[in-house]
Amino acid sequence: MGEDLFWAIRGGGAASFGVVLAYKVKLVPVPEKVTVFRVERYLTENATDITFKWQSVAPTTDDELFMRMLVQPVTRNKKKTVRITVIALYLGDSDSLVRLLNKDFPELGIAKENCNEASWIDSVLWWANYDLGTQPKILLDRDLNDANFLKRKSDYVQTPIPKKGLESLWKKMVELGKVGLVFNSYGGQMNRVKSDATPFPHRAGNLFKIQYSVSWKQPGDEAVKNFTTQTKLLHEFMTPFVSKNPRSAYLNYRDIDVGSTNTWSYEDGKVYGQSYFNGNYERLVHVKTAVDPKNFFRNEQSIPPRSTHI
Template identity: 60%
Template sequence: MAISWPLVVSLLLSISSLATSASNSDSVHEAFVQCLLDNSHPSHPISEAIFTPQSPSYATVLQSYIRNLRFNETYTPKPFLILTALHQSHIQAAIICAKKGNIQMKIRSGGHDYDGLSYVATVPFFVLDMFNLRSIDIDMETETVWVQSGAILGELYYRISELSKTHGFPAGVCPTVGVGGHFTGGGYGNMMRKYGLTVDNIVDAYFIDVNGRIHDRKSMGEDLFWAIRGGGAASFGVVLAYKIKLVRVPEIVTVFRVEKTLEDNATDIVDQWQHVASKLPKELFVRLVIDVVNSSTRIGGSTVRVSFISLFLGDSKTLVSIMNENLPLLGLSQSDCIETSWIRSVLFWTNITIDSPTDVLLNRTPSLSYLKRKSDYVKQPIPKTALEGIWEKMIELQPAQMIFNPYGGRMAEIASTATPFPHRAGNLWKIQYLANWNQGGAETAQRYIELTRKLHRYMTPFVSKNPREAFLNYRDIDLGVNHNDRGSYLEGRVYGIKYFKGNFNRLVHIKTKVDPTNFFRNEQSIPTLPH
């Protein structure tokens, strides 16, 4: 058989090119590590915060804050280095050295980024991990807290409860979520109808810019302070800490969880809920979790279950009266209700036994699964016949689920331009689409992701349009990807309008001013203006 010398030469050149590329990459990475060491303060050595694939603890550090197992596969791209910053000077060094080497930096606080954008990339990258920077400094006299980005919500709630039975903070219901990502994307929880979003209760911040300089609200200016409260701060710099304003809660709050299936008249109850949920007193939040369960009476063996889950900032007697007046079909009774403290209501909402020791909120290790999330906003009630069609589609697409989170109250009073988060008045509720699974592999993941996409597509007639709005904290790469090249602005506009509506343009102008070279970037970051 004759040897094809052109083919041999081509293969040799390819191998040589790959070897050269790997060598160049290693050289860049080594130079980056040396730069970090050169920029380390003697009083705060950076060496102990550096983890490379050769470090014995590298895999443990990387996996400790991966909250979506879909991004913990053998084929998932891994960072060439993780910097677990122990001091603000480490963040400054990371920015200076990454800029010098034109290296992609990902910023991770709690790792709950649904599509993994805080710790995965398709280009060589390193992770700036914030989990060591978790201090919480509470001043009860001014009712304010300085909380660092690496803290988790459970730690924040627990520390507040140590000092007061009548204070809380309006943020998420999952205690292992990191402060950094949650706050910068908007942040919502079950007190939002009373007090608005997390970002509506932020009064200051410590922020490190593209030149490594540290700012507070005054020195960064109101435009940038506006942008990092709901616009995704990782597009602009690194937030070291936020100063938040505590809110008042009664000593006794009330929670309930009531489940209804289609056989229990769930369709009529949901229909009634959608007409009143956004008009209820601000102190009352009633979420719906909708999934498919086995049925012993329905043909086909499956039915839809709707779980009505509530927090009321008041006593059970008042709650039952409000519910029976506004949502009588649910048939809420006193026996369905649990009166408890605000901090224990957090346990209830996290499906932790309500009388558990509250220091369980300090646990940073949640149960993990493979998952996909998407979002929508509903502005008009869905016809009852359409609800019935939705249930049939959910049975077809099980185990895809939906969660309905009611708006109204304080959310409808705050201007859509007050922060980058634009979804205010005019929204009845937000939908979260979700699928969880426990088997690894790309093929399995694709199957479950597609189930979620199909349910999302089916809901198109019933949700917002032009644009079809989405929630930044429910990061969804299906909405568009930015390759951060010459087409960056146009690519960014595709998802940016959905997340931010009219606020997108202001975010772009601020980004162009504070980070003109687009150093702080990811697959869905705010782009700069085209040159």
């Protein structure tokens, strides 16, 4: 298919370029046993200090450890507050993990009783909120008549948010009441891949990605307006703490607020294209122009060709 097209479809939104019929995935080895844990803390339990420290530890810790953090507004003892949850996967045993975190992240207070050792496939089910020991075939179960509504937005953090900034964030989240955050740490192998090796550019220099998350069950325009407005307000509040010029975003959350088009002009595409792809947008436009100059494969956030004739 040519080197440029192969580059483009691996992270550039393949739907802009055609239909992928088959692909190969290169697997990586994992140990026979891995370790997982989930630890919750509230604001009265040192949550601010833990969050502040997590920003510097999670992206720089051992390559075998991934630590995600959930930040959620909750009601506890009839009072509104914020709860953080650190969820982790370690490619090793629990004794090694406890030693590592007691050295690098004592604020978390992790102990062996917080940890569970499991096979890697069991850890996949655990991450999907199934009990350890659940048979993998349950992942094939689908309720086609069940649906949730959701809104997702994203940001990238390149400088740790100071404690005062976190404290102001807690207040804003409690005020809004519904929107949660997911902090996904980067670093490690993410840093070792060059930003232009694939279209996905968010590599070295990014500490973590924020997912803004709200879900609801009731249909109707009023619910959509309420929940999406809350998400936009929290996203706007975070402006001082996240990446700039461009304010980067994660393509797979498909956030139309980042920008959209129905003209598929180069300039329209640049608005969202630079947020999703940073400096790789120009090369993606070049590939698009070469392989789909009439813009047959398009959506509201697709890569446009240099000139569009629809």
